[in-house]
Amino acid sequence: MVSKNSQNRHCLSIPVDWDLPKFSLGEQVQVTTQLPDITLIQTGLLVGVEYFRADNLWVIEGITAGWHYYIQVDANDPWHTKEPVLCVEESAINKLTTLD
Numbered sequence: 001m002v003s004k005n006s007q008n009r010h011c012l013s014i015p016v017d018w019d020l021p022k023f024s025l026g027e028q029v030q031v032t033t034q035l036p037d038i039t040l041i042q043t044g045l046l047v048g049v050e051y052f053r054a055d056n057l058w059v060i061e062g063i064t065a066g067w068h069y070y071i072q073v074d075a076n077d078p079w080h081t082k083e084p085v086l087c088v089e090e091s092a093i094n095k096l097t098t099l100d
Contacts, residue, residue, distance in 0.1 A: 014051075021049055021067045021090070028096040031071050031088050043096060044071040047085065064089055 014020065023029060023046055033040040048070030052063060067090045075084075 018051055018053075019066065021051075021069075023049070023069060023090070023093060023095065025049065029069075029071060030094045030096055031073075031086060032092050032094070033086075033088070042071075042073050042086070044073040044086070046070070046093075047072045050087075066090055069093060 025046055025048070027046045029044060029046050031040075031042045031044065033042070046069055050068050050070070052065050052068060054065040056063075056065070068087055069090065071086045071088060071093075073084060073086060
């Protein structure tokens, strides 16, 4: 549920029985994808987040319950795929750190 407060800011309510997400919108992240013959490591911008409850139809069909993130893949990444946005489980994401 998204609502607008008096300071014209958006806020989000998360039900108490859900875990909190580990990552925030706008973060630069690294995504690890395991394929049958190779492991892809890609970078990108976190642009969306969605929670799948255990009773969700997608979960029943084989996707894990919990937070899933939408990552806009960096087009300059050498492993860039045809898909501009990836949907990945929380366990496949690492926060990128910058060296100062």
